[in-house]
Amino acid sequence: MQKEMKTGIIYISKHGTTEKVARIIANKLNSGKTVLINLSKDKIDDIETFDRIIIGGSIHMASIHKKTKKLCESNKSILLTKNLGLFLCCMEKSEKSIEQFENAFSEDIRKHASSSALLGYEYNFDKMNFFERALVKKISGFKESISEIDHEAIEGFVNELEKK
């Protein structure tokens, strides 16, 4: 009997957007079993057992969460043997977003990934603290929560990953 394909989606989400996107991706993947791992609370002790690994994060103050960076660095040799997908949720587009992506994932990991994408963003004012709310209002001009999850980009991201 053929072994079932196993996918791990490893993410951190401050106000829920990356988690939402991770769940959408999990529902779109056709093949095998998918495990969602929230790096801020779940322990990963079986990273080697995944055939496919997707790492997702969001950008806050121009950076991805340091736990995600640490995960990538300490498991680099394993990640470089897997079918790998990388995605970010962030507000920035164009040049600034590329800079943020390059800063989030090291070059060898980016080059190895079969699918990489920016999958949109949200502002969830009800989940922000006072300072975050004030900052976001100032830098973005938004005063109410918005959802700009890029469903088309998610479709493309999953398709690229499944081609491999």
Ligand SMILES: Cc1cc2nc3c(=O)[nH]c(=O)nc-3n(C[C@H](O)[C@H](O)[C@H](O)COP(=O)(O)O)c2cc1C
């Ligand atoms: C306090 C704060 C700072 C942010 N800083 C950035 C930033 O520097 N660059 C960017 O592209 N997006 C920034 N964003 C937008 C987030 O990346 C976006 O809200 C994303 O959907 C958050 O996903 P999460 O809820 O999964 O953490 C910021 C959002 C907040 C609330």
